Amino acid sequence: MAATVREILHYLNEIAPPDWAFPNDPIGLQIGDPAQQVERVLVALDPDPRTVANARYRQCQLLITHHPLIYRSISHVRFDDPVGMAIQALCEAKIALIAVHTNWDVAPGGVNDALAEAIGLQEVRPFGKGPARQEYKLVVFTPKEHTNAVIDAMAEAGAGIIGLYRRCAFYAEGIGTYEPMEGANPYLGQVGKREYASEYRIEMLVPSERLEAVIQAMLRVHPYEEVAYDVYPLHTRAEHKLGRVGALPKPMLASELRDYLAERLGNPHVRLYGKPNKLIRTVAVVGGAGSEYLADAQRALADALLTGEVRHHHSWEAWIRDVVLFEGGHAETEMPGVLRLADRLREFLAPRNVEVFTQGGVS
Numbered sequence: 001m002a003a004t005v006r007e008i009l010h011y012l013n014e015i016a017p018p019d020w021a022f023p024n025d026p027i028g029l030q031i032g033d034p035a036q037q038v039e040r041v042l043v044a045l046d047p048d049p050r051t052v053a054n055a056r057y058r059q060c061q062l063l064i065t066h067h068p069l070i071y072r073s074i075s076h077v078r079f080d081d082p083v084g085m086a087i088q089a090l091c092e093a094k095i096a097l098i099a100v101h102t103n104w105d106v107a108p109g110g111v112n113d114a115l116a117e118a119i120g121l122q123e124v125r126p127f128g129k130g131p132a133r134q135e136y137k138l139v140v141f142t143p144k145e146h147t148n149a150v151i152d153a154m155a156e157a158g159a160g161i162i163g164l165y166r167r168c169a170f171y172a173e174g175i176g177t178y179e180p181m182e183g184a185n186p187y188l189g190q191v192g193k194r195e196y197a198s199e200y201r202i203e204m205l206v207p208s209e210r211l212e213a214v215i216q217a218m219l220r221v222h223p224y225e226e227v228a229y230d231v232y233p234l235h236t237r238a239e240h241k242l243g244r245v246g247a248l249p250k251p252m253l254a255s256e257l258r259d260y261l262a263e264r265l266g267n268p269h270v271r272l273y274g275k276p277n278k279l280i281r282t283v284a285v286v287g288g289a290g291s292e293y294l295a296d297a298q299r300a301l302a303d304a305l306l307t308g309e310v311r312h313h314h315s316w317e318a319w320i321r322d323v324v325l326f327e328g329g330h331a332e333t334e335m336p337g338v339l340r341l342a343d344r345l346r347e348f349l350a351p352r353n354v355e356v357f358t359q360g361g362v363s
C-alpha cells in the first residue's frame with residue numbers, strides 16, 4: 001500500500017487550500033513527479049541540507065516543508081549554491097518536495113492555531129489581515145420538493161457560510177420551461193412536448209476552494225437529467241485573517257509571561273520588548289516573522305503579541321503602542337504547526353500504510 005504524490009497534494013489542498021496563501025508564495029509541488037508512489041514522508045520546517053539528508057537516510061519519497069525551497073524564479077541551478085545543492089540532492093534521490101506555507105499559517109488548525117494552543121490560549125479568534133479569496137454565487141433551479149435536499153447537500157459540501165451562520169441560502173419560486181428532445185428521459189414532461197415546470201431558484205455563496213465539491217454534491221442529489229446551474233464570480237472577496245488572539249489561562253506580568261513562553265516554546269532566549277511590568281491577559285500570536293502585526297494586535301485589544309522574529313523598528317513601536325512584543329524564535333513559533341501538519345497527514349495516510357516522520361527546525 002502506498003499513496004501517490006498527487007493524492008497527498010490533493011489532501012493538503014483540502015486542509016490548506018492554495019488560494020489561502022499570500023500572493024507570490026510558491027506553495028505546492030516544487031520538485032518531483034505527481035505520479036510517484038510514496039511509502040515514507042518527512043515533514044519538516046525547512047528544506048535545508050540536514051533535512052534533505054534525513055529524508056534520504058529514511059528513504060522517503062516525499063519531503064513536505066513549511067518553507068518553500070525555491071522562493072523566486074531562478075535562472076541557474078548550480079550545485080555549489082545552497083538551493084541548487086538541495087535541488088540536486090532531491091532529484092538524485094527521487095524525493096518530491098511540497099511546500100505548505102502561508103496557506104497553512106492561515107488554515108484552521110494550522111500554524112497560528114497550533115501556536116495559540118501550545119501557549120494555552122483560550123477563546124481563540126482570528127485577527128489581522130490575511131489573503132483575500134475569490135467567492136462565487138452558485139445558482140441552481142430545482143423542483144420545489146427537492147429544495148431542502150439540494151440546499152442540505154450544498155451546505156454539507158461547504159456552501160452557504162456567512163460569518164457565524166451556516167446553510168445560508170435564498171430561494172424564490174418561478175417557472176422553468178423546456179422541450180425534451182428525442183432520447184431524453186425527463187424528470188417532468190414528455191419528449192416533443194413543451195413543459196412548464198414550477199421550480200425554485202436557489203442561491204448560495206461558495207468559496208473557490210469548495211466550488212467543485214459543492215457542484216458535485218448538488219448534482220448527486222438533484223433529480224434532473226440535465227441540471228441547469230450558473231456560477232457567478234463575485235467582486236466581494238472574503239478575507240482569511242492570519243493571526244490568532246486569545247486569553248491566557250491566568251493574567252500575568254509581561255516578565256512572568258516571558259518565562260512562561262520560554263518554557264512552553266522550549267526556547268530559553270525568548271525576548272521581551274516593551275513594559276515588563278504590564279499585566280497581560282490577552283495575547284495575539286503570529287508564527288514566524290510577524291512583528292508587522294503589532295498595529296493589528298493593538299486594534300484587536302491584545303496586551304501582547306508573540307511572534308518568531310522582530311524587526312528592529314517594531315521593538316520601539318511596542319513601547320509606543322503599549323503592546324508588549326515577544327520574540328519567540330522563528331522555528332519555535334512555527335514548529336507546533338509543522339507537528340500538527342504531520343499529525344493530520346498521519347491520520348490520512350495510516351490506512352494506506354504510509355509512514356510519516358518529523359524533523360525539528362533550527363532558529
Ligand SMILES: [Zn+2]
Nearest residue numbers: 288289330334
Ligand atoms: Zn516561517
